Amino acid sequence: MSMAQRIQGQPVLIIGGGRGGTALLEMFMGDNLVSVLAIVDTNPDAPGLRLAKDLGIPTFTDAAEALQACKGYADCIVYNLSHDDSIPGKVSEVFGDNRVSSGPEVKLFWQIVMNVKQTKDALERSQNQLQAIIHNAMDGIITISEAGEILGFNPAAEHIFGYPQQDVLGKNVSVLMPEPQRSEHDGYIKRYLQTGQARIMGISGREVVAVRKSGEQFPIEMSISEMVLGGLRYFVGIVRDITERKLAEQKIAHLAHHDYLTNLPNRALFLNNLDQSLLFAERNGHKVAILFLDLDGFKQVNDSLGHDVGDLLLQEVASRLKQTVRASDTVARVGGDEFNFVLNNIESGEHAALVANKIIAVLSEPFDLKGQRCQIGGSIGISVFPDDSDDLEKLIKQADSAMYLAKHSGKNNCKHFRETLPG
Incomplete structure (x- = not known):
């Protein structure tokens, strides 16, 4: 029975459903220039026949029957990948000319097909690996x-x-x-x-x-x-x-310049801000005050109520201090219970003393720490740029000396550096 019908591509018949026939079928199925009419193998369970059935291609176990079915395609090419030497004669009987590829010719063709298939498979594996890498x-x-x-x-x-x-x-x-x-x-x-x-x-x-x-x-x-x-x-x-x-880097940079407990600037950032303030003040003819604060009574609270309460007290002190000075000013924790201030663009030492007394008043208000009520004070020393000095380190030492004078004068008050000078 002939199976002739209109097709696209060169009609071919594959005889042999083993490795070679299977590879040839796979290659032809990916080529629009070829149309596989059927595949033949005496073994009905040959891999080529199983693949053809999955693809909807006719299968045969008898070569003569397959040739008769393809007789309507006068230009059909037969690829003989079997070991049956009678196939060329059978093809000649049906098509009347030398229309079969077999023997060494088809063996060479099979090797080429296998090489192409291996190359294609390797390329597909490479592409799949690349896509997997990109995807994951x-x-x-x-x-x-x-x-x-x-x-x-x-x-x-x-x-x-x-x-x-x-x-x-x-x-x-x-x-x-x-x-x-x-x-x-x-x-x-x-x-x-x-x-x-x-x-x-x-x-x-x-x-x-x-x-x-x-x-x-x-x-x-x-x-x-x-x-x-x-x-x-x-x-x-x-x-x-x-x-x-970036957030981690910012946190590290922040920790490098801020006190871990109070989140106030530390000594390094205080010195940097003070240096910038002095340069700006010198350029614009302004005054800058440096305040050195040492808490009065902190040690007693820390020893009697514990370090946890002491830490909480320092945090509350820092909060009050930040609310007392301007945003343009600097308040820094430079030691256990020591704080430094930079007051920018002040009018005079007396103006700095007003700010210092305001700080002392704020600190004098009682603190409620975990249900514990406590009270502390503060002693503050003041130095002024450029009145007392134009040197950063000297100004800090001057404010420190004035703070000790305030402590020795009854605590909870402020003193200006000039008050430490004799006469």
């Missing part, structure tokens, strides 16, 4: 055309930016940038393509700011490289969200 990478991987359009956006990039892949494919990559970089991006790519001059191309780990779908700006570390495939130029961006790292 912790860093965002974004592929961009030379026009700036997003062509690839892996799951990590989706997580980082908050966009599903389908929402950004085909869009300009500048959608991931804040202004003014967003408006400048196309011009940057154009200049690079014309001149080859790059600002970020090839630079590894450059830190920039990006934008999430929500509009939130955040820091990223980015590396961009260029590649050419099939004569087309592409750019590949590797992106890492460094928000947590």
Whole structure:
């Protein structure tokens, strides 16, 4: 019975359903130029026949019957991958000419097919491995055309930016940038393509700011490289969200310049702020006061109520001190119960004394610490730039000397440095 019907591609019949016939069938099924009419093998369970059945291709166990079924295709080519030497004669009887490939010819062809299949399989494995790496990478991987359009956006990039892949494919990559970089991006790519001059191309780990779908700006570390495939130029961006790292760096930097207990500036930041204040005051003809505060009665509270209560007291003291001075001034914890102040742009030493007395009054108010009521005071020494000195270290020592005079004068009061001088 003939099975002739209109087909697309060169009609072929495969005789032999072993490894070679199976490989040939797989290759032909991926080629629109070939149409497999049927496959034959005396073993009905041959792998080639099983595959053909899955693909809806007719199968036969008798070569003569298969040849008769294909008789209606006058240009049919028969590939004989069996060991049956009678096949060429049977083909000649049906088609009347030499239409069969067999023997050394088909063996060579089979080897070529197997090599192609192995190469194809290796390429597919390589592509699958690459896709798996891209899919599971912790860093965002974004592929961009030379026009700036997003062509690839892996799951990590989706997580980082908050966009599903389908929402950004085909869009300009500048959608991931804040202004003014967003408006400048196309011009940057154009200049690079014309001149080859790059600002970020090839630079590894450059830190920039990006934008999430929500509009939130955040820091990223980015590396961009260029590649050419099939004569087309592409750019590949590797992106890492460094928000947590930046927060950690900021925390470390903060801890390096602030007291861990009270969150006030520490001695290092106090000295830096004082240095800047003196430079500004000298340039503008202003005065700056340095106050040195030592708490009165703190040791007794700390020893009698415990260090936990003592720490809580220091935190409450810090809170009151910050509320007492201006935002432009500095209050720092420089020792156990010692605090320094920088009062910027004061009118005179008397004005500094008014602030000092205000601090003493604030500290004199009782503290309620975990149900424990306690009361402390403070002794404050004052020095003024440039009246007492124009040297930073001298000004601090002068305020320190004045503070000790205040303590020896009954505590809970303030003294100016000039009061420590004889006569």
